[in-house]
Amino acid sequence: MGEVNTDLARLLPDEIEGWRVTAKDRLYNRATLYQYIDGGAELYLSYGFKEAINRTYSKPGQPAMVVDIFDMGSSQNAFGVFSHAREVVEESFGQGSQYTEGLLLFWKDRYYISVLAHPETAESKKAVFTLARNIDKAIKEKGPLPEMLSLLPKKSLVEESIRYFRHHAWLNSHYFVADQNILHINQDTDALLAKYGKKDEQSILLLVNYKSDGDAQRAYDDFIKQYLPELSKKPAVKIEDGRWTSCQLQGNLLIGVFNAPGEDNARNLIEEVKELKKREGGKATR
Amino acid sequence: MKTRVRTRREFLKDTATATIAGALYFSLPEHLFAQEEKKARVVLVRNKNVLDTHHKLRIEIVQQMLDEAVTVLVGESDPVQAWKKIVTPTDIVGIKSNIWDALCTPPELERVIEGRLIGAGVPQKNIGINDRGVLSDPLFLKSTALINVRPLRTHHWSGVGSLIKNYIVFLEDPSTMHPDTCADLASIWKLPLVKGKTRLNILVLFTPLFHGIGPHHFSPKHTWAYKGMLVGFDPVAIDSTGVRILMAKRKEFFGEERPLSPPPKHIFLADTRHHLGTADPAKIELIKMGWEEGILI
Numbered sequence A: 001m002g003e004v005n006t007d008l009a010r011l012l013p014d015e016i017e018g019w020r021v022t023a024k025d026r027l028y029n030r031a032t033l034y035q036y037i038d039g040g041a042e043l044y045l046s047y048g049f050k051e052a053i054n055r056t057y058s059k060p061g062q063p064a065m066v067v068d069i070f071d072m073g074s075s076q077n078a079f080g081v082f083s084h085a086r087e088v089v090e091e092s093f094g095q096g097s098q099y100t101e102g103l104l105l106f107w108k109d110r111y112y113i114s115v116l117a118h119p120e121t122a123e124s125k126k127a128v129f130t131l132a133r134n135i136d137k138a139i140k141e142k143g144p145l146p147e148m149l150s151l152l153p154k155k156s157l158v159e160e161s162i163r164y165f166r167h168h169a170w171l172n173s174h175y176f177v178a179d180q181n182i183l184h185i186n187q188d189t190d191a192l193l194a195k196y197g198k199k200d201e202q203s204i205l206l207l208v209n210y211k212s213d214g215d216a217q218r219a220y221d222d223f224i225k226q227y228l229p230e231l232s233k234k235p236a237v238k239i240e241d242g243r244w245t246s247c248q249l250q251g252n253l254l255i256g257v258f259n260a261p262g263e264d265n266a267r268n269l270i271e272e273v274k275e276l277k278k279r280e281g282g283k284a285t286r
Numbered sequence B: 001m002k003t004r005v006r007t008r009r010e011f012l013k014d015t016a017t018a019t020i021a022g023a024l025y026f027s028l029p030e031h032l033f034a035q036e037e038k039k040a041r042v043v044l045v046r047n048k049n050v051l052d053t054h055h056k057l058r059i060e061i062v063q064q065m066l067d068e069a070v071t072v073l074v075g076e077s078d079p080v081q082a083w084k085k086i087v088t089p090t091d092i093v094g095i096k097s098n099i100w101d102a103l104c105t106p107p108e109l110e111r112v113i114e115g116r117l118i119g120a121g122v123p124q125k126n127i128g129i130n131d132r133g134v135l136s137d138p139l140f141l142k143s144t145a146l147i148n149v150r151p152l153r154t155h156h157w158s159g160v161g162s163l164i165k166n167y168i169v170f171l172e173d174p175s176t177m178h179p180d181t182c183a184d185l186a187s188i189w190k191l192p193l194v195k196g197k198t199r200l201n202i203l204v205l206f207t208p209l210f211h212g213i214g215p216h217h218f219s220p221k222h223t224w225a226y227k228g229m230l231v232g233f234d235p236v237a238i239d240s241t242g243v244r245i246l247m248a249k250r251k252e253f254f255g256e257e258r259p260l261s262p263p264p265k266h267i268f269l270a271d272t273r274h275h276l277g278t279a280d281p282a283k284i285e286l287i288k289m290g291w292e293e294g295i296l297i
Helices: A007-011 A033-045 A075-083 A122-138 A147-151 A168-173 A213-227 A263-280 B008-013 B015-024 B059-074 B079-084 B107-119 B165-170 B185-190 B235-254 B265-272
Strands: A019-021 A026-029 A051-058 A065-071 A096-100 A103-108 A111-117 A157-165 A190-196 A203-209 A244-250 A253-260 B040-046 B093-096 B127-130 B145-155 B159-161 B198-209 B228-232 B284-290
Touching: A007 A051, A007 A065, A007 A122, A026 A033, A033 A051, A065 A122, A075 A103, A075 A111, A075 A157, A103 A122, A111 A122, A147 A190, A147 A203, A147 A263, A157 A168, A168 A190, A203 A263, A213 A244, A213 A253, A244 A263, A253 A263, B008 B015, B015 B235, B015 B265, B040 B059, B040 B235, B059 B079, B059 B107, B059 B228, B059 B284, B079 B107, B093 B107, B107 B127, B107 B145, B107 B198, B145 B165, B145 B235, B159 B165, B159 B235, B159 B265, B165 B185, B185 B265, B198 B235, B228 B235, B235 B265, B235 B284
Parallel strands: B040 B284, B093 B127, B093 B145, B145 B198
Antiparallel strands: A019 A051, A026 A051, A051 A065, A065 A111, A096 A103, A103 A111, A157 A190, A190 A203, A203 A253, A244 A253, B040 B228, B145 B159, B198 B228
């Protein structure tokens, strides 16, 4: 925790709907974020976290309103950390938001913002939204999304299921694959997970963009060896739970499909990604 | 520490580990759990009246629930006699609670435990309650017995915050445990200050948190009034059982299989690597007491 002398403080008003700042702002960097959210810090660190400000507003008879603004270094990282727990597709604030009983989360440019007032009252809900609008307005620019999102086929995509990450821990967010990093996902790779189709019949698409074709090949080889040795003989494999899995490389891009209800579902999804990549020309950009 | 890779496919094929992985990583149907002989006893006690209309705990019901669970666990009809089998009057007892502000160990439960320890003959001066200050608490430093009690919740980085993880503050620098999503949390239980001292584990499920979003990892929308407690001697068996309840709730809430993110690998390894206890549902004798509606397990 450090003295507050940051641009982050300039994004925040001194007073909002009668809620006033009653405590000193707190500022955290990569070394001190543990002091604030302990094990939770790992999630933010894995998305390139730079610094954060924490401010508490108070009003008699109302819950405290706690706002946190995380500078994630890039809009792609801010989208990534927001996508990590996204349950709905909303754009009421910033470039994407979700609200659930006293907690508003949104992202804009390189910032990820949380406003919490719990337990929720009608007055606190209004204040949370007003504060969010203020912050949204104070962040002047929008930031670009990860370019590899353009490689996701649109048909049957469950948009709120998209997860963008650079740490292997999140590979299992939708579907447990392995307890170790068999796909070599790290800070030098970009990865996307997304669901396709109706519940109970959903396929899960994984895209991983590696730094080089060689890195991609090594990850592919390891994955096939550890998870899908049969793939060397056929284009898709029905695994022990009756669902289909497939995986292909295209340059530095690994395309994997898990949990497909049929062989065609797995193969078609991969072909659609390959077609999108071909249209974009060359290697997928990061 | 390098370990071999364990994949979904391996778990599906290998019945020896399928039951554990089915409980912790994905929703394997319970009927596939193999039957084994030696079992760890875990008592699940629930009471629909433990929360009042304002969602405050009724301490007399908390007392009743704990007494029911401990007597069944120990095999004594009288709670005082049951607690005398857990601690002795010469013990110095640390009650390791949890102060996470959104969902802490209920003070009512701490008082009930303290009362039963005193009833078992432990002088009040030899009983302490602490969480993040255990390493600077003289009583904890000279403790001969620990009672481990905390609520069940999902966690950003370890999948769940439950009994095994509750001892992380016995480390000088808890962040040293963070690599690989806190995989080796059970190793803390081998520290001299902790090893062999835990007499009872209580995982509180009055209002568990089954999903977390945002930096505070908390929204009341993602808690529910389960009104239960899991009590036993094996922290791994209790944590594994708690995870199964969380997974069932997540499936009910989201309408689909929704693995914990990240998976609670530390519970799996507490069994298979550190041998602290069993995470295998087939090796757990789960005794269910009280309110049955919405039990989820």
